[in-house]
Amino acid sequence: MANFQNLLAYLSEKKNKIDETLKSLLPEKKGYGGRVLEAASYSLFNGGKRLRPILCLMGYELSEKNSDEILIFAAGLECVHTYSLIHDDLPCMDDDDFRRGKPSCHKAFDEATAILAGDGLQAFAYECFTHKKILKHVKPRNLIKAVNLIARATGFQGMVGGQMADLLAEGKKGNSRMLKWIHHHKTVALIEASLLSGAILAGLPKGELKVLSKFGKNLGLLFQITDDLLDIIGDEALLGKPVKSDLKKKKLTYPSLYGIEKTKFLAEDLAEKTVNLLSPFGERASLLKDLTLFILNRVN
């Protein structure tokens, strides 16, 4: 088994930097509309791993530049992700009362406040992406290209389209084509865009961006598959029997479609292919390689 000590130290350091950046950027929770900032802040600091901003930093660091230069940009990606979680949890969507063991935003506040907190976080993300401090280090045209990529990855042809399809698929007989489409749009697109946006900000050449796009897609899918596996394995470990919460909800997932054992095999196969994609980067990509194996390792 790989030794993840370096990676874990790296992830912890970057998570702290992202959290500090978010705290320093968020407006004060005062004035007549302060409640919506309280709600946004509640969900933003609820134990997230900051995977998407960290991927952005990792993409930037492939150029061997200092990723502190784009912390504000990367922090915006966590705002996009958090907005999507708040809205996904709403009663008319996935109807989840809890998120990471705490009441979800609409339970801790109310539905209107939760919808507005999500809306405000999406706007705030673009405030971060276009913060003037980033232009001290990044070419304006690269920044615009990166923002455009994220907007597409999270819109109708990305995350929002994926969530729509996921809702429509609930309770229906799914197939592997539909499942791939949903994962690719709902989860993978933003994970890929997070890594790529950092690489674009750093000005990496087109050839490398192409490889990173493929790597990001694979990594996003691996993350989704292992997350769905963890949901089931986690329940089993906790309760001593297979609860299969996603099956109960009739959600279309790899485990619900292929079963646990075949899904584990698919994840291992995917992780190997994903790591191999990094060979052109050599040592520069050693952390990305560790991260891939670490994500797979969650289910072993």
Add this chain to the structure above:
Amino acid sequence: MANFQNLLAYLSEKKNKIDETLKSLLPEKKGYGGRVLEAASYSLFNGGKRLRPILCLMGYELSEKNSDEILIFAAGLECVHTYSLIHDDLPCMDDDDFRRGKPSCHKAFDEATAILAGDGLQAFAYECFTHKKILKHVKPRNLIKAVNLIARATGFQGMVGGQMADLLAEGKKGNSRMLKWIHHHKTVALIEASLLSGAILAGLPKGELKVLSKFGKNLGLLFQITDDLLDIIGDEALLGKPVKSDLKKKKLTYPSLYGIEKTKFLAEDLAEKTVNLLSPFGERASLLKDLTLFILNRVN
């Protein structure tokens, strides 16, 4: 009374151009997530006046450049506005079953689809703002500055904060300070940012941007006040008696706080001050002057 023939021809021409631009940009309503695009399209083409994009074009034209160059950017402002209307109409917000005489988005579709349509339109707006075609005519740094302005104007310290405060004020005894705060954040900020963003894209000098910021704030307030007046006068004209729908809903507005006659007086006074702000621009601002008087004229 002013002759609005030129203005009306201008508004009609620009509205058509914005509509064509939006139609050409929106992705096809196909694939597993196509339903959310149907819903977004339903609300986007529901008879809006396209005031915000047109203000952006007017701001750009103050430089005597051809505003066709930034049609895609301007179209994004309509996407932001439409997303806010869809979410405002939701049952947990203002609970409006109708919008411009047609079923509101969540009535024509469902709540989940309406929330996602709004989310997708906000992302799509930023896709428009950062479209590569705009960079043929606009300096990248100016574009980033304009996007940042819009993000701030629509976020926690703008539109979203204003909607939160508006919801919290419902049914409570309001005062003029609170009312100004709500209007400024909920409506005025985006109208001001629409005009200013066009002027920033055109590279107008700081001194002129400062005047336009003040003008935009006044115009936005005038628009909100006359809109609230129209709600009441319109009901009276239609039904032969004062319905005062906003009073019924206990919404805080100028008419609910000051009564109809005093509000009309305030609107006339504000319009005069607003037009006077344009004097440094001379003939260049003749359409903005006409627009101000036209907005006032709706309630006379």
